[in-house]
Amino acid sequence: xxRAAANWTGLVTIVRREMRRVLRIWPxxxxxxVITMTLYFIIFGALIGRRIGEMGGYDYMQYIAPGLIIMAVxxxxxxxVSSSFFGAKFGKFIEELLVSPMxxxxxxxxxxxxxxxxxxxxGALVTVVAMFFTPLTVANPLLMIxxxxxxxxxxxLGGFINGVYANKFDDISIVPTFVLAPLTYLGGVFYTxxxxxxxxxxxxxxxxxxxxxxxxxxxxxGVSDVHIGVALSMTVGFxxxxxxxxxxxxxxxxxxxx
Amino acid sequence: MTQALSIAGLAKTYGNGxxxxxxxxxxxAEGDFFGLLGPNGAGKTTAIGIVTSxxxxxxxxxxxxxxxxxRELEAAKACIGLVPQEINFNQxxxxxxxxxxxxxxxxxxRATAKERAEKYLxxxxxxxxxxxxxxxxxxxxxxRLMIARALVHEPRLLILDEPTAGVDIEIRRSMWExxxxxxxxxxxxxxxxxxxxxxxxxxxxxxxxxxGRIVERGRTRDLLAKLQTETFELNLRTPIAQxxxxxxxxxxxxxxxTLEVDVDKSQSVTHLFSELAQHGIEVVSMRNKVNRLEExxxxxxxxxxx
Ligand SMILES: Nc1ncnc2c1ncn2[C@@H]1O[C@H](COP(=O)(O)OP(=O)(O)O)[C@@H](O)[C@H]1O
Ligand SMILES: [Mg+2]
Numbered sequence: 001x002x003r004a005a006a007n008w009t010g011l012v013t014i015v016r017r018e019m020r021r022v023l024r025i026w027p028x029x030x031x032x033x034v035i036t037m038t039l040y041f042i043i044f045g046a047l048i049g050r051r052i053g054e055m056g057g058y059d060y061m062q063y064i065a066p067g068l069i070i071m072a073v074x075x076x077x078x079x080x081v082s083s084s085f086f087g088a089k090f091g092k093f094i095e096e097l098l099v100s101p102m103x104x105x106x107x108x109x110x111x112x113x114x115x116x117x118x119x120x121x122x123g124a125l126v127t128v129v130a131m132f133f134t135p136l137t138v139a140n141p142l143l144m145i146x147x148x149x150x151x152x153x154x155x156x157l158g159g160f161i162n163g164v165y166a167n168k169f170d171d172i173s174i175v176p177t178f179v180l181a182p183l184t185y186l187g188g189v190f191y192t193x194x195x196x197x198x199x200x201x202x203x204x205x206x207x208x209x210x211x212x213x214x215x216x217x218x219x220x221x222g223v224s225d226v227h228i229g230v231a232l233s234m235t236v237g238f239x240x241x242x243x244x245x246x247x248x249x250x251x252x253x254x255x256x257x258x
Numbered sequence: 259m260t261q262a263l264s265i266a267g268l269a270k271t272y273g274n275g276x277x278x279x280x281x282x283x284x285x286x287a288e289g290d291f292f293g294l295l296g297p298n299g300a301g302k303t304t305a306i307g308i309v310t311s312x313x314x315x316x317x318x319x320x321x322x323x324x325x326x327x328x329r330e331l332e333a334a335k336a337c338i339g340l341v342p343q344e345i346n347f348n349q350x351x352x353x354x355x356x357x358x359x360x361x362x363x364x365x366x367x368r369a370t371a372k373e374r375a376e377k378y379l380x381x382x383x384x385x386x387x388x389x390x391x392x393x394x395x396x397x398x399x400x401x402r403l404m405i406a407r408a409l410v411h412e413p414r415l416l417i418l419d420e421p422t423a424g425v426d427i428e429i430r431r432s433m434w435e436x437x438x439x440x441x442x443x444x445x446x447x448x449x450x451x452x453x454x455x456x457x458x459x460x461x462x463x464x465x466x467x468x469x470g471r472i473v474e475r476g477r478t479r480d481l482l483a484k485l486q487t488e489t490f491e492l493n494l495r496t497p498i499a500q501x502x503x504x505x506x507x508x509x510x511x512x513x514x515x516t517l518e519v520d521v522d523k524s525q526s527v528t529h530l531f532s533e534l535a536q537h538g539i540e541v542v543s544m545r546n547k548v549n550r551l552e553e554x555x556x557x558x559x560x561x562x563x564x
Contacts, residue, residue, distance in 0.1 A: 003332065006365020013362025017355075024350070092346035096407075099310045099340050100363035101332040258272065258313050 003101075010102045011110050018114025021084060022121070029080070029118060030125065033072045037126045040068050041133045044190065056192045056223050061134040063221070067189030070151055070216040072126040074209070077119030077152040078159035078180065081111050082172040085163030094256065104250040108160060108243075115156030116149065123148055137220060143228075144219035150235045151212040157242035164249050164256070183209045193225045208238050262288045262323060262415045262446040263309065269317030270304050270470075278304040280470040281318065286448055286463070288323070288414075291441045293461030293478070294450040301470040302450040303343055306419050310340050323414060336364065339413035341404045343420050343450075349393040353384055353403055356392060357410045364411035371410070378406040382436070398429040405433070409440070416440070418449045422456060434460055458482075489547035490527070492517045495540035502537040504530065518547060 049060035088094035187209030215231035218224035307313030325334035361371035382402040466474040497514035
């Protein structure tokens with residue numbers, strides 16, 4: 001048995017275990033985002049949206065659909081890894097992996113893949129929901145897939161880092177509540193930043209989520225507040241930074257190996 | 259001969275300044291059944307933690323079957339099966355899944371992993387519980403499940419950290435029997451314990467650790483032979499009023515028909531009996547009073563303290 005084959009088996013085992021977890025606790029993992037997104041579509045799209053009229057040249061509902069989908073992807077990628085990894089740490093069964101011959105990079109990859117799978121699965125579910133409310137167009141399918149995967153990876157990495165730092169269950173809800181949610185709402189899901197006064201628009205450009213929302217909207221509708229090249233580069237930049245941070249924490253054994 | 263485990267100058271100072279290991283040297287030969295003995299806080303779990311990479315050492319070297327953990331950590335880890343001191347399952351996972359996944363982390367293909375899971379669940383009498391989530395197992399079953407999990411990748415070295423803590427005597431004995439068997443079949447075993455009876459029953463070799471230092475190391479039999487005195491409890495045919503004076507022996511009376519006598523190694527039991535016979539005392543039966551290892555242990559630990 002070669003080391004590479006063994007590592008591959010290990011990686012598949014982690015990912016399979018993560019997916020089984022998602023499916024086993026589906027009322028916590030799959031259902032809530034679908035309900036939340038349905039409500040968003042009903043309230044912001046159908047009820048309020050009708051009065052808003054157009055945004056960025058599109059029907060309001062059509063304009064916000066990409067933002068809502070990518071928002072579901074990123075929140076769920078993050079939540080999956082932070083709660084699963086913290087749970088493993090809290091229940092001490094992360095030790096099963098820590099004592100095994102799996103290298104740190106593959107442990108990280110396994111958890112991130114789990115987060116990406118849940119994120120994209122929910123992205124797909126929410127897309128189906130959206131189709132009941134508005135016609136969806138996809139300007140660039142390959143770009144769309146690329147953006148979804150990159151975004152999911154960025155947030156899965158973020159969730160992993162959160163899980164590494166967390167010492168109690170509160171610690172994995174603080175960041176989503178006080179950082180991610182505000183950044184998402186201010187990240188152009190519901191409006192184009194062109195509507196904002198100059199200073200607010202400048203500030204918005206410091207918000208990482210803005211780039212992912214716009215990249216995704218560009219892939220679907222062909223419109224974006226920022227240049228697609230910039231949006232993609234920023235996303236890749238965040239990915240590289242978070243990956244390096246996560247690997248550094250793992251190699252240091254932060255919170256895992258005393 | 260290959261050393262299953264070779265430790266030199268191993269030191270650990272935790273972040274809070276606690277010096278858990280102060281430079282220990284230890285070799286365990288392949289095929290051995292080795293007991294690491296020491297009171298709570300001696301550093302046993304820390305030492306095992308370093309070998310299994312759960313704890314980062316602050317000094318020294320460790321190699322497992324010749325694989326240095328600083329250079330070939332993954333190869334070293336692949337040789338080890340660990341039964342940790344504290345239960346660490348995913349509470350909501352089924353017993354069988356726990357084993358199949360564990361095998362997967364060690365690179366065993368899924369079909370083989372399932373066969374192994376069945377084999378070891380059966381060997382540890384847990385096959386009936388294969389579909390139960392681990393949370394619903396009793397304490398003894400959880401301990402056995404940890405052993406099954408540690409064996410599923412068929413490691414050459416099995417390390418058990420206080421495996422029988424809190425397990426009732428019957429299960430403890432059947433676990434001993436099982437460990438003896440797999441050791442006979444070729445698995446090197448290292449076990450930590452503060453149950454002296456356990457080390458005395460199971461281990462061919464022991465190391466005694468205290469305050470982060472190895473204070474004694476050798477064959478269990480040789481260490482026992484170092485003992486100077488043994489205490490015997492004697493049951494008498496007829497009750498007596500008070501303990502007799504026997505030159506050279508310390509005799510205490512426990513009750514009218516029971517005496518307790520310390521016998522030095524330079525003395526003999528035969529001589530003691532003839533002395534007692536002269537006092538008209540007939541001994542019906544006797545038993546070895548203290549756990550000898552216990553005494554050895556106390557001495558070594560005292561030696562280590564000075
Ligand atoms: N994570 C830790 N941080 C700080 N001190 C620790 C930690 N783990 C163990 N210790 C200390 O190290 C010493 C040795 O502990 P341990 O290795 O658990 O002993 P044993 O397993 O022999 O009971 C003890 O004083 C203990 O309090
Ligand atoms: Mg211990």
